[in-house]
Amino acid sequence: MARRPTHRRRSRGRGIRGRLARFDRRAVGCLGWVIFRRGAGFWAGPRGRCAYAAWKAVATHDLTPEIAGLPGFALHVAEAPDAASVLTARVAETLGLSAQAVDTYFHQLLMTLGGWAQVARQKQWQAELVGGADTTVTDLLAVRLLWEEALFLRYGLRIGAAWTEVRSAHEAPVVPTPDLVIDAILQDAADRAGQRVLSAGLANHPEPHAATRPKLQAAFCIDVRSEVFRRALESVDPGVQTFGFAGFFGLATAHRRFASDVEELRLPVLLNPSLRSRASDRAIVGETFARIQSRAHRAWGRFKLAAVSSFAFVEAAGPLYVGKLAGDALGLRQKTHHADPAPKFDPEPPLPARIKMAERVLRAMCLTDQFAPLVFLIGHGAKVVNNPHASALQCGACGGYSGEANVRLLAQLLNDREVRTGLADRGVTIPFHTLFVAALHDTTSDDVQLYDLERVSPVHEDELDQARTLFFRAAVLTRGERALRLPRANRGDLWGRSNDWSETRPEWGLAGCKAFIAAPRRRTAGRNLGGRVFLHDYDWRQDKGFAVLELILTAPVVVASWISLQYYGSIVAPEAFGGGDKVLHNVTGGIGVVEGNGGLLRVGLPWQSVHDGVAYVHDPLRLSVCIEAPREAMTEILNRHPGVRSLFDNRWLHLFTLDDDGQMAWRYAGDLQWVREARVEATKPMIKEAV
Known part of the structure; x- marks a missing residue:
């Protein structure tokens, strides 16, 4: 996606830029505090209110923004509409955001919140699973927009030309830059290289002799x-x-x-x-x-992590842990x-x-x-x-x-x-x-x-x-x-x-995962897949009506894709989707971690989970899903489940059918179409029998 200039990026530096950046960070901290105060963590606060109302109830008495150089902020919050949706509409009008600009602008603001926005989205996901709804994400966006409005009213005249440029950038269609096109081509080439290695390891390998009844x-x-x-x-x-x-x-x-x-x-x-x-x-x-x-x-445990007692806990109780620390350190x-x-x-x-x-x-x-x-x-x-x-x-x-x-x-x-x-x-x-x-x-x-x-x-x-x-x-x-x-x-x-x-x-967890195979075990037995493949036993000839195939595509494949994309994002975009340095992590409110003594709630995996100190231990490849089943059956299932189909149509995942020789025979090309894969020569078995 093409990068869009924002007034946040232009605010770094001295004077007005430094103030805007400082207030931006303050806004992020307040939003994290909102989640804590709603009881998701260990810090008690206003109950029975939505996130926006809970934050507003306390922000009207918070003088920190006033001291930091934003006079009238508490009054501005007090006079804001009680409904988050009304505030969102008002701020969009104040900032002069057109209908074409709001999607990317709002998305950008949520991305600046890091893990706080993800926690809010999780609450919405959990509510949707039981047929409910949750407004935490839109409440956080409203709080973020209220800060934007206050900053704009304070400094708008001094950043007018730059802000006009930002609005125009958000109104423009999203188009890939030449660099991103090249990256996409290289990513596809890397994926296909990995698929050729996998296909060669599976093809035409002698099937192991199966005993009539295993011991x-x-x-x-x-x-x-x-x-x-x-x-x-x-x-x-x-x-x-x-x-x-x-x-x-x-x-x-x-x-x-x-x-x-x-x-x-x-x-x-x-x-x-x-x-x-x-x-x-x-x-x-x-x-x-x-x-x-x-x-x-x-x-x-709650006492240790409480908002007040946590600061004094180490000083007061630290000596009690000397024996435990020494025992742990010495094994x-x-x-x-x-x-x-x-x-x-x-x-x-x-x-x-x-x-x-x-x-x-x-x-x-x-x-x-x-x-x-x-x-x-x-x-x-x-x-x-x-x-x-x-x-x-x-x-x-x-x-x-x-x-x-x-x-x-x-x-x-x-x-x-x-x-x-x-x-x-x-x-x-x-x-x-x-x-x-x-x-x-x-x-x-x-x-x-x-x-x-x-x-x-x-x-x-x-x-x-x-x-x-x-x-x-x-x-x-x-x-x-x-x-x-x-x-x-x-x-x-x-x-x-x-x-x-x-x-x-x-341990390395699932680092290195690159493929998902659903087929009888005889297709993969004896192959050294290096701990990089999800292996699901499946025999389509025993699957009447393809109910099991549908379950595999809509549940295990989706979960495996999330795992794969978590590792992928933690490498290719560690600032946005990685967990940072594990050595510097501090647990925050029982929700997640921050790096050091503040900042955003980190998402994804820590650097130590994908890097050994010298090189990566995970190749950022998109997951290749290989299933031994008729492609007509898979096409019908994808047609019934547009959410699953979008993972393949949008090329977050690759989908293949395996033929009777275990060969990756057909590749899903999108839009419910398949193309024949070129056959590859088999490689020698990569594992020797143990003595």
């Missing part, structure tokens, strides 16, 4: 980090079969941990919770004590993961609903026959300390939480004898001796933790011991591969990285 099956999240572990696990024993499925495992649940009254949405942010769950109760005395302890801990205080009691649905759905839920999940996983004696449902999470961006290392399909609650609920569901009887009536027969086991893959250490084994019959003990051995051997291989990419790492110290409070790169 062990494991369903992993489609997360790119799971690709490395799946490949390692399959290599240590040919009797292992793995699957890829979205990490919330089809259970869109709002979960409450033990002794907590906070609901955590363990589901993609595209969805509303259709289930509710909580940790099972322990003995009533222990539960009561745990609840008191939990509430005291939350109260202490004497190892953080361990303590699992909650087994979760349960609250309330439990009726039996017909549970049967339908189980069938839907199994069919979406393409797991309807040939069940192994042990079927592991493996979510993932990351154990890290002192990391405000820890949620970026957790499961995106679980809303930024780890996936253990979902897999434990699903294992209970699929082990239920009544549910299995109902499934058999629907054509899905699970053998009596097949056991579903919930597990969690820690992506920082590659350990696999098994859950709820106290409910397992001793009959399965030998099989579980064999599985633990396989997981251990796979973890060794995975750590060895991952250690090659991590700075200052070797396969033996990855546990230490997760417990080191000073470690800025405990």
Whole structure:
């Protein structure tokens, strides 16, 4: 997009320019304060009011702008209209903004607010999911415009010529500059180069021999980090079969941990919770004590982050933390993961609903026959300390939480004898001796933790011991591969990285992600995809009516695109879409981080998540979505979902069909049209069998 000159850019410097820049920064700070005061953070303030009204109620008594050189600002706020929409219309008229100028001008003002505008948009998104509405974004825009109006009335005569030029620039059509055209061509070339490498690795590769009945099956999240572990696990024993499925495992649940009254949405942010769950109760005395302890801990945390006490907290309580800091620095205080009691649905759905839920999940996983004696449902999470961006290392399909609650609920569901009887009536027969086991893959250490084994019959003990051995051997291989990419790492110290409070790169998360493949595992088994591909198992021949294909395109693909674009934006436009330097981060109000002691709320990923100190660890490529399915079926789905279609039509993503040889055969060209892709020569397998 062509850059447009603004009076903000022209205001830098001494005199009038310096004043305008200073007031601009003050406006941004006030808007962040508005969000806090509405209760999104830990600072209390006016309740029951919209953001605009809450800010106005306090700004009429704030003399800081007057002291800084903007006399009459409090009175100007007091006399402003009570309705944000009326104020917006008035300011547009005062500034002389035409209908052609307001779109880009308003958009520019919201972009100057950084993460505050994004938090407001999130509130609107959450309201829209349940059919409601939220005005925080437009309220913030109104507050921002009120500052613009006050500055214009104060300094308008002195910046008249420059302001006329700015208005004209906003009225002009948006056209790409020659530099941006060249950038777009180079971006497309980089994308196609990456696609050729991917296509060559997939094409005409001999399919692995599949045993009639595997000795062990494991369903992993489609997360790119799971690709490395799946490949390692399959290599240590040919009797292992793995699957890829979205990490919330089809259970869109709002979960409450033990002794907590906070609901955590363990589901993609595209969805509303259709289930509710909580940790099972322990003995009533222990539960009561745990609840008191939990509430005291939350109260202490709120005290530390409160508007007044936070300033004195370090001086007053700092000496109490000397032992903790020393222990953390010397590695004497190892953080361990303590699992909650087994979760349960609250309330439990009726039996017909549970049967339908189980069938839907199994069919979406393409797991309807040939069940192994042990079927592991493996979510993932990351154990890290002192990391405000820890949620970026957790499961995106679980809303930024780890996936253990979902897999434990699903294992209970699929082990239920009544549910299995109902499934058999629907054509899905699970053998009596097949056991579903919930597990969690820690992506920082590659350990696999098994859950709820106290409910397992001793009959399965030998099989579980064999599985633990396989997981251990796979973890060794995975750590060895991952250690090659991590700075200052070797396969033996990855546990230490997760417990080191000073470690800025405990792992790489999803850095490097470049493709999404939905196809039978035989298309990708044995290929070393380098931990860069989302792998979703899908067999269109078992998908009657293409309901699963529609689900894949409208949910996992969209979430994967957001993840990919987050990494992309954090590299190509770090000032606007990156998180800044993690070393300088300060958590602000429990919402996000600022860099240093002030400024904008940062968005996106910190620099340490995409750069190793020498070079980038993520190639800024647009995600290539490869699906083995008839292109006619995909065309129909795109036609029914214009929002998803726009991602491909506007070239935020690339879409391909895979043919029967695993070749990327057709490319989506936009407007529901496809073009044939040139065939490429296959490359040799990029992984050797483990000895």
